[in-house]
Amino acid sequence: MEVKEGSVVGKRALLKIAANAVNISQHEDAVNKIADANRKLEMLLAGNLRNETLRKRTFGGKLSGLLQTVTRSIYNALRLSLPCGCAQSHSVHLGLPVLPLIGKGQDVERTVRKLDFHVTFANEPQRFRDQSHTTWAWEEVLLRMLELPRENKRKQPVHVRPTPKAKRLNLSKRRVGFAEDATPRLQDLTLQAANHGEGELIRPEGDLAEFPQLSNLCESFNRKPQSAIYGYIADGSANPSPKFGVYYPTSSDNSDPCLTVSLSSLLDQSPRPPPLSWRHRIAAVVAASLLHLHGTPWIPSKLASKDVYFIRRHGKVEYDQVFVTTKPENSSAVYDGGGDDSASYDGNPSLHALGVLLMEVMLWKSIYDFWDDVKSKYSHTPAHVFLNIRSDNGFRRTSSVLERIGFSGGQAYRDAVEHCIKCDLRCDFESLDNEEFRDAVYHYVVAPLQDAARIATVPMISGKGRFACTA
Structure with a gap:
């Protein structure tokens, strides 16, 4: 554009062109800074995803190792607690644990320690004519760890660090909790399956040491306990013997017409x-x-x-609760x-x-x-x-x-x-x-x-x- 010397209009046009050039340059600088920040955020996100994947794998290995140890110990404790002659008529169903999302820095052992394991027993003595009649046909209980079982490293391919000796239970009113944390409700859906009465688990009012070790669950189920806990069972195959408190939900009584049904039966029906x-x-x-x-x-x-x-x-x-079943063998073999x-x-x-x-x-x-x-x-x-x-x-x-x-x-x-x-x-x-x-x-x-x-x-x-x- 031709500008006459001394022209006010020409000077204004030049100033406007110069201002636009400066604005474009500043805009390009801002765009470049934003793009650079986005690239850095993408690199940071990729690194976090890699770290999160590694954390989940490490956590998953520890969690699986602990759950294998605990559930194997539960099996042995139940097996040793069913020495009755009618043991062949007892089907034992374990509710598969439903674990919450575990945040970074949370203790895996504490997570497993606070789980309640839902176990049901179905008794069918009529299938065995030579066995004496028992009064109970259905029972459901919740097992809570009193001591965390030690890992059998010969059996477990995944390393789990050893845990300190479990602390004594700190009991108050109608709840039982471990001393370090008294908020045991991790698997809500699992507990809901057992809480169809008043919606809460009955807890003992006295010292847990007052309750007996259950040497014969079949006899224990024949008589309803006066308190909220039958007692405890122990895995005598380990040293020291891990112990599990045997509680019953408020809705667990002989008047409940309950039974377990397999998925294959449901699919066939x-x-x-x-x-x-x-x-x-x-x-x-x-x-x-x-x-x-x-x-x-x-x-x-x-x-x-x-x-x-x-x-x-x-x-x-x-x-809302998935079970797997087994029949504990009545033998001394682990x-x-x-x-x-x-x-x-x-x-x-x-x-x-x-x-x-x-x-x-x-x-x-x-x-x-x-x-x-x-x-x-x-x-x-x-x-x-x-x-x-x-x-x-x-x-x-x-x-x-x-x-x-x-x-x-x-x-x-x-x-x-x-x-x-x-x-x-x-x-x-x-x-x-x-x-x-x-x-x-x-x-x-x-x-x-x-x-x-x-x-x-x-x-x-x-x-x-x-x-x-x-x-």
């Missing part, structure tokens, strides 16, 4: 499935328990729908984990069986009812045979059911099931005793299922509704 949110939660709890209870008597090497149980109370099935039959599978048998179970939970039908031609031809054939992805028919069946699962449960659920069936975790040793393989199972199977369960159950951020729970 073809009732209306529970809401999608509950199916997600059942799948997440069962998958996590495969890691937490692996190598214990509570989880078989190939977990199936016949091994998973729920309580049916007053004719209604309660899906439980030892069974062998591994991985040689007969293309992948890990435990993981493949979990994949089949996850299929059944989401579609809410038996694996043999997925296709019209399977039940008649393969009703007595193991699932891993007709779902063998190396065969043409097996590959087609697996692909079709994965597509249906993805439509019903979402992509994350589908991917978790596919990893289980194909066992494509790229590990050198496909054994749950191997730390690398356990980490891979957690990363590709357990964690996605837990995230999907949280998404399906949490309230929506916007509005007062919830995520859709379709059948």
